[in-house]
Amino acid sequence: MLFHVHMDVAIPHDLAPDRRAALVAEEKARALELQRSGVWPHLWRIVGEYANISVFDVDSGDDLHALLSSLPLFPYMKIKVTPLAIHPSDLKAQS
Numbered sequence: 100m101l102f103h104v105h106m107d108v109a110i111p112h113d114l115a116p117d118r119r120a121a122l123v124a125e126e127k128a129r130a131l132e133l134q135r136s137g138v139w140p141h142l143w144r145i146v147g148e149y150a151n152i153s154v155f156d157v158d159s160g161d162d163l164h165a166l167l168s169s170l171p172l173f174p175y176m177k178i179k180v181t182p183l184a185i186h187p188s189d190l191k192a193q194s
């Protein structure tokens with residue numbers, strides 16, 4: 100099941116720089132792991148924003164929630180999730 104996910108990141112300015120760097124490094128390691136496993140097939144930076152647009156491929160909304168809430172930057176992100184379905188005019192849906 101595919102989900103479009105918009106993540107806005109807002110790390111507090113008063114967070115210690117080493118803590119911030121560690122969180123960002125942990126987030127990157129987790130993101131790479133999930134991309135390699137196929138669960139996070141798209142990760143795009145939104146131009147001019149500390150935000151990303153992602154696509155996740157998971158079994159359920161419950162699984163996606165568990166995954167997103169386990170991300171190191173989760174406490175500092177506003178997340179909007181849109182479940183995706185096949186569009187009947189998608190070329191891939193034609194037979």
Ligand SMILES: O=C(O)CC1=CCC(=O)O1
Nearest residue numbers: 108126127130149150151
């Ligand atoms: O920088 C971001 O958009 C937040 C983030 C998600 C995966 C990652 O490595 O950083």
